[in-house]
Amino acid sequence: MTQTAGRQDAGVLASAAAGDETAFRRIIAAHHEDMRRVCAYIAGDLTVAEDATQAAWVIAWKRLRDVHEPSHLRPWLMTVAANEAKQLLRKRRTRSRFEVTTDASREPGGRDPATGVSGLDLRQAMSRLDTDDRALLAMRFIAGFDSNELAAATGISASGTRSRIERLLKRLREELE
Amino acid sequence: MDDMNAFERQVGDEIFRIVGPARPVDDLAVFEVAANRQKGWGFTMFSALKFVAAAVIVALFGGFLLAGILSTQPSDELTPAAVTESPSPMTAEELLSGMVTEEVEPGVLRVINDGVRDLSYPLGGWGYSGFLVDVTPDGSVWMSVDEGHHGLFGLGEKPAFEDPFDHLRHRVVAPDGSLWALGIGGVPDDRSDFYESSGIFSFDGEGWTLRATTKGDPHTLAVGPGGTAWVASESALLRLEGDGSLTTMEDWSDVYDGDANLFQLAASPNGDVWLVGAPSYSLQGAELLLRFEGEGWEAIPGPEGWNPGPMGRYLDVGADGTLWVKASATGGLARFDDPGWTTVTEADGVEPWGEASWSDTDLLEVAADGSVWLLGGPTEELPPPGCGGVSHYDGTKWTSFLVETCIHDFAIAPDGSVWLGADDMASPLRLYVITPEAVEASE
Numbered sequence: 001m002t003q004t005a006g007r008q009d010a011g012v013l014a015s016a017a018a019g020d021e022t023a024f025r026r027i028i029a030a031h032h033e034d035m036r037r038v039c040a041y042i043a044g045d046l047t048v049a050e051d052a053t054q055a056a057w058v059i060a061w062k063r064l065r066d067v068h069e070p071s072h073l074r075p076w077l078m079t080v081a082a083n084e085a086k087q088l089l090r091k092r093r094t095r096s097r098f099e100v101t102t103d104a105s106r107e108p109g110g111r112d113p114a115t116g117v118s119g120l121d122l123r124q125a126m127s128r129l130d131t132d133d134r135a136l137l138a139m140r141f142i143a144g145f146d147s148n149e150l151a152a153a154t155g156i157s158a159s160g161t162r163s164r165i166e167r168l169l170k171r172l173r174e175e176l177e
Numbered sequence: 178m179d180d181m182n183a184f185e186r187q188v189g190d191e192i193f194r195i196v197g198p199a200r201p202v203d204d205l206a207v208f209e210v211a212a213n214r215q216k217g218w219g220f221t222m223f224s225a226l227k228f229v230a231a232a233v234i235v236a237l238f239g240g241f242l243l244a245g246i247l248s249t250q251p252s253d254e255l256t257p258a259a260v261t262e263s264p265s266p267m268t269a270e271e272l273l274s275g276m277v278t279e280e281v282e283p284g285v286l287r288v289i290n291d292g293v294r295d296l297s298y299p300l301g302g303w304g305y306s307g308f309l310v311d312v313t314p315d316g317s318v319w320m321s322v323d324e325g326h327h328g329l330f331g332l333g334e335k336p337a338f339e340d341p342f343d344h345l346r347h348r349v350v351a352p353d354g355s356l357w358a359l360g361i362g363g364v365p366d367d368r369s370d371f372y373e374s375s376g377i378f379s380f381d382g383e384g385w386t387l388r389a390t391t392k393g394d395p396h397t398l399a400v401g402p403g404g405t406a407w408v409a410s411e412s413a414l415l416r417l418e419g420d421g422s423l424t425t426m427e428d429w430s431d432v433y434d435g436d437a438n439l440f441q442l443a444a445s446p447n448g449d450v451w452l453v454g455a456p457s458y459s460l461q462g463a464e465l466l467l468r469f470e471g472e473g474w475e476a477i478p479g480p481e482g483w484n485p486g487p488m489g490r491y492l493d494v495g496a497d498g499t500l501w502v503k504a505s506a507t508g509g510l511a512r513f514d515d516p517g518w519t520t521v522t523e524a525d526g527v528e529p530w531g532e533a534s535w536s537d538t539d540l541l542e543v544a545a546d547g548s549v550w551l552l553g554g555p556t557e558e559l560p561p562p563g564c565g566g567v568s569h570y571d572g573t574k575w576t577s578f579l580v581e582t583c584i585h586d587f588a589i590a591p592d593g594s595v596w597l598g599a600d601d602m603a604s605p606l607r608l609y610v611i612t613p614e615a616v617e618a619s620e
Contacts, residue, residue, distance in 0.1 A: 021212075025204040032207060033199035040196045057211035059275040059292050066334040068383060079293050087277060087290060109191055114183035122191050141189040142196060152337070157327075173184050 017065040038138040039085035052085035075153035267316030269594035284615025308598030312588040351400035356380040359398040401444035409439035480511035480518040489539025554580035576619035
């Protein structure tokens, strides 16, 4: 989990929204990688992830003034990126695949002694999730969102996001038993 | 539970293995692509045309202008300051940029994805009815589903705002640009009785403010200039002043003697307030049309045959103070030209409605240019209430849009575009926009 972004202060957000290139680049530097990795998990494709993240920044550059609260910036950016990834998948008529593995460090993990579940089996089970569920997991684990941030990003209540993730994990767990 | 905690950790670890570690970011490269791609081909063409125009001018008027023109060129190329510095309201075109839409009729778009949410399965996945849409003077589009449950959503804007009440009764845009809502429940001083704890709230784009608590079962709201709000319950009319004082209006007894059921309110830009109601014992439609002009109430005879019921929003006041009402259950408009009425039922041989009846889906709005929009369109068979699209009367003729669509609510934006929330209890909610170009083409 990387919360490298932290919270942009109101000044940076306001400056970027007013067209300040330096402020906008600071926001890019803080959030780009988590957006790209959220997209990578949703799409399962590094090229789609790169394109979706770049498309999200195009939207952000024009629409950043819609974000009034600094605390809303990160959920907003992740949601825009996730939506772009889902749209690109649809446009390219491709299913999400887990083919982002390009080096040994990204190989599936081994069998977890606490759960008895192998990384390969877990990865296969997760590959059957739809893109909405993947987006939820990506925001929870990659972006590190708490329930309130997930609520802001998904439009459902904080308690709703908690129960949705619990149900999702339970379903995955039952598949692997 | 321990197993689930361990499993959750394992899921997180596996996701990190899938996506790999974060990499260094070339923020300058990302920025340059974002800033330049946004301008797109149209901007490139515009820049090229500007350059050609500059060259022609230079050729005609000599080198003096050359330095000035060329020196202004680069600043337009990279700095998008105009995007944020303009105080003018956001147009539909600007709002829709970055969104995914499909054209369902010439100039009429359905918003599939607003850049934040997938509106083909809208707003988090719930909501199949009661799609409410408002547009504030800055061009922002505000939406609610399920008659106001689940909060308030700005199109393309995050986050959602939770409503401070349990149930939304009525929401209007005030002259100062704020949204005002009449909410039932959720008022902190009294939750013992659902209908005894209602409030008048305003929303400034950042959050809700409770302006006053009310008693009874208020159902309609109007806000006039200066922040004076009017609220009607079944038999009482309340006035909330800008300073927070709330009074019960009881001074219409000199124009109407007896109990009354109050149906609808409309506020005029000049401060007048219009009130529609009926005797409480009457099974007929409205018999009361009252105008409050600051000093007292005046009874106005309605147009011939006009007897609307308690439901629906069938009257509105234009920017010039003109009152428009839906003239009858079968269609048409009536305009109050003091002291009489002008009725418009047909224009160019087209009557815009089927045999629609008065219903809670009635809705009429006067645009800034004085033209009128209302629910309903020409149909050969009687559609369910609200399922005949919308019609536009520009002063000479009618034009209908989305004639087979069930429109629940619509709102007119400052640029003349019309935003419509559609639901028919069978399909997911749909958001449509009739672009200014489509409106102009019909005129």
